[in-house]
Amino acid sequence: MTAVVVSGLTKVFNQGRGDEVLALSEVDLTVGDGEFVSLIGPSGCGKSTLLRLIADLIEPTAGTVTVADRPAAQARREQEYGIAFQQAGLFEWRTVRRNVELPLELRGVSKAERRAKADRMLELVGLADFAGHYPGQLSGGMQQRVAIARALAVQPPLLLMDEPFGALDEMTRERLQSELLSICAKTGTSTVFVTHSISEAVFLSDRVVVMSARPGRITASIEVKLPSRDEAGRQAPVYFEKITEVRQALRA
Amino acid sequence: MTAVVVSGLTKVFNQGRGDEVLALSEVDLTVGDGEFVSLIGPSGCGKSTLLRLIADLIEPTAGTVTVADRPAAQARREQEYGIAFQQAGLFEWRTVRRNVELPLELRGVSKAERRAKADRMLELVGLADFAGHYPGQLSGGMQQRVAIARALAVQPPLLLMDEPFGALDEMTRERLQSELLSICAKTGTSTVFVTHSISEAVFLSDRVVVMSARPGRITASIEVKLPSRDEAGRQAPVYFEKITEVRQALRA
């Protein structure tokens, strides 16, 4: 089984109009089961668009998307994946806990179980004390963490994350990176991760996919094999090598 | 002459109330003439607060701030510095060009000169084509660049910048870092630069000042001497060493 298979994917926005944009052109991508793939590329190269196509939030102009061996639309209806967007997108009228509970609620999970799961997730992102707060009372970084907790709560086979750590300071970011890795490792989750930080991409991923802009296409796919994913890993020469390699791929 | 001298600076928000916050405690900092100093530290450690105190936008609870050998208030009135905030903070009813012109307008610069300067600055940040647009028509990263152009337009002796490159993708970010460095070098501008990216701080600075949270105070001050500030500098071993050093200082 492969988590995601994208083939010949093309996306044109506003087709036939004056402001037509060719966002993605002939993209092929395969994400294996349990694999962690990062997408990196200049602003506007179509990273978010690719993620949204995989999530079946927009329709491709050409090409196909298969998630867990099913068409993307079916996979969405069967809720095969969890997603965290570039903006936190919390519901300001729900407390932090009830925000995390929302996807569980919609899956009909019982109240007690919902609550237990949400609390565990909040613990994980370091926000256990804020379960009763409203999103408006949190800083930007904290909101982002709630959104991550919400995406993880359903323990989906596939995780789609769009710059989830963008608003976090380096410390929190590194902590959450480790947490994310350990969750993925434990549950065997496959992940597609969008970022604009080269070091983050290299540190987290089994494979870094580099994209170029106008039209958005994949220009390189760099396998990363760090000796370990921890403080030591961050200081290994292979880490810095891969960073340089990705940077050069981005320049090309 | 020293650009900034901060001594014994303490800032308490909401003093005497239930939600009292000790944001800064006994901070001493000196920024030499033409020196580039970065402030780095976890979210909420008081980086922005320190910058606002230097700019005389808020009053210190204790301690003194001297800018260009004058009290901060006087320096503000004499417009000794330019500032770029964490949020772009553009005036949405002004075009991009007129946003950049605003500080010049308030200094009574003539119309033609204003326009010429603004256009030069927009060129610098790669937005010459967007001079006639309104901020609402730009992406977040572009807005940030306009705010930088606005801060640079008056060519102030002191630049205060609060995470100015936060919303930019890595490519644009690196280009602007180089531009900023060349401007500072050319005009001898002193800079206080807040960031949460360790690599950025190391790459740009003569000195990286590391802060800790609750109460905010300075825990380390790391001199950086890169052989050169370009692609080669980014691959120099000393660059990676300093990154590791700053990371360790942050952990401490």
Added chain:
Amino acid sequence: MRRVLSVIAGLIAAALLWEGYKAAGDPEGTVLFGVRVLPRADDLSMPHLWTILGRLTDPEMTGGRPVWIVVLDACLFTLGITAAGFLAGTLIGLVLAAAMQRFRIVERGLLPYVILSQTVPLVALAPLIAGWGGTLMPPWASVSVIAAYLAFFPVAVGMLRGLQSPSAAGAELMRSYAAGWWRTLVKLRFPAALPYLFPALRLAGAAAVVGAVVGEISTGTRGGIGRLIIEYSREATSDPAKVYTAMLGAALLGLLVAGAVSLLELPLMRHRRHVEVVTL
């Protein structure tokens, strides 16, 4: 263009509803549990639309001018009163808002009374203000005062919100430029308040119309649409369509004022897409 078409579609729908109900409804109305829940559909209560339109072209009285000229005349007269009240009210509202923005204590002390002022029913103030006409000012001006009394409120509240709307960052930026209160007002607060000001002005326009109409009736000012409504409604017994012609006049007046405010908005707001902000 699309908006104009939409309005026309809406008008046609309303006209169809009116005539449709007239055809289908009970001329005596529908009474449920002793309460008439649906209106009477007889000619006395709901004249046919063509009767109303036809009435416009007939002379007002034997040998008089056609009704539509009379109504139009009255509209223009009231438009003048409304405009004066609207301008005065707007000015007062703006000054109040600026004062409240500048001095916290003024805002604290005054704002509750600004809100309270609108709960004082017009009927109470009209006689008081009517007394000013003829001595302190020309009689029509006392009607404008009533219009201004209603119009100042949305402007004051909306503008205050608007002046307070710039983010702390904007205010700090101006401070870093060493700009004083006045320059901050001109360069930052006022432009930032525009999207709040225009909806408030639209409310103020509508309020000024109501004030002018009610004020005319109350102070016995002749020549305007309010006076026409009361005089024609006295004839509703024998000439029901006539009242509706006066109502059409009032509708026209409302449209004129709303249109004028929108025109004001065009040059100042062209840079942004339509931002709707609600006051109060």
Added chain:
Amino acid sequence: GTADTPSTPAPGASGALTPIKLQLQWFYQAQFAGYIAAVDQGFYKEQGLDVELLEGGVDIVPQTVLATGKADYAIAWVPKALASREQGAGITDVGQIFARSGTYQVAWKDSGITKAADLKGKKVGNWGFGNEFELFAGMTKAGLDPSKDVTLVQQQFDMQALLKKEIDAAQAMSYNEYAQLLEAKNPATGQLYTADDFAIIDWKTEGSSMLQDAVWANTEKLNDPNYQAQTVKFLTATIKGWAYCRDNPEKCRDLVVAKGSKLGKSHQLWQMNEVNKLVWPAAGAGIGVIDEAAWKQTVEISQTTKNQTGDTVLKAAPEGPAYTNDYINQAIAQAKAAGVDVTGSAFQPATVTLTEGGA
């Protein structure tokens, strides 16, 4: 300050006209034809007065306008003016132009209502705002409790409530709303309603009528000989105006219409005719003399009759010079000397045919 007394210049002293403001009770209509005619025919000018008529409105209280010095004379109903007096308005009735009340209570002929006692258990319309006391006094006199025995309903400016039979009896002025009924088309027949369709309770015959339109003057200023002289001149010209309208109703109707009244011509002629009936023939010395008995009845009803909220018009009997016949008597003498018929004993009302909508 309120009651400053500007010294009134002697009228006609220098040949220039003395400017005078007269506050009317309502919009221009034949109810005020006498004053309009006196202006138009130059009767005031003959007396050295330049009279400006001030129109009324819903919230214009003529007696207050007078008391605050913004008018020199005012036309007001007696009970309402007395209430203002009680509140401190210094005004005096110097000429009771309408000798009779024009208030009716109108019902459908087939309802069987012909007198106040028949109103028991009915829905009774009235205008409120102080216009209801004749009705209340009439009902009280007939042994009904207005707050219990009938359902009181506020009428609006037209008579539709009666026509639609929402109410059983409606208040109407003989010269105005009653005419509106006769100007309306009966949908059943396609013809106008006629007087035969309606029954009228006339408070004059029920003995609960109150005095209505009178000329009021500023009490304080009446101490000033100049104002006294001016008042006599004003009343003299007013008498001439009313006498003119008695003799030339069509002419006066045209004057009123020319003033811009929106009511139609036949309606105004009807009103002129009905108003003449309230003025003429004048009993006793002539037009405007206040009849002691009628005054007493008015005051008594004002003091004793309660409306739904339990308020009476007056709390106590009026103090001081509430009315005086001094000036009207002088004016009558002068008018007589000028050859005016001040009693109109030969007055015969005309028969006016109303057209649809009073056009």
Added chain:
Amino acid sequence: MRRVLPPVLFGLLALVLWEVFVTAGRVAPFILPAPSAIGAQIVEQKQNIWDAALASGANALVGLIGGTLLAVLAALAASRSRFLGEVSIPFAAVVNALPIIALAPILNNMFESTSSVPRRLVTGIVVFFPVFLNLLRGLREVSPVHQELMRTYAASGWTFARKVRLPGALPHLFTGLRQASSLAVIAAVVAEYFGGLQDGLGARITSAAAFTAYPRAWAFVAGACLLGLTFYLVTLLLERLATPWKQRLIS
């Protein structure tokens, strides 16, 4: 305390100045009554004021509730259908510009002047527009992120409306209600100006004014002010209860 003190001081000061102005300036009571005289009348007429306020208040309340319900339904419909929304917004803006209070005489004829229906209807119509326009804006302003998120949860249209649209639009609804609440009282009182039943504050004020009993008239005016304020404050209270996430931010 610091929030309450300035307005209270200001109010007291205004009252004192008013009293001094009236007594020292020898202003006759039939022009501008002194606050003390009004106070005396309030005490004397308190039963009448109460009854009249109940009558007007009932009209305002029925109009407010009816108008709001209708506006909510209409806004829900207009937010679901693109066509309805496009037609209704400019149309509502146009009708909103009309002096609706002047409709009272017509409504009195269409229904009956002997019932409270016309006055309630006027109130309802006056309430309808601010609520409708504000709520509609709220319902349509669903952030695209929320929209996509609910799509990833495969949520149905109804779930979406219940969990996202409605709660998201609550603050807008209350913005409209705050405007509507004091408007409702004014409309209910002013509608009495045009005839109909005689039991409310508006009729009492005019009736007292007709007798130059201005202290009494102002006593009823004070009643109307209090009624308007009550409506406003109750709306504020409801808003606080219904949107807790907004309130917590202030503290």
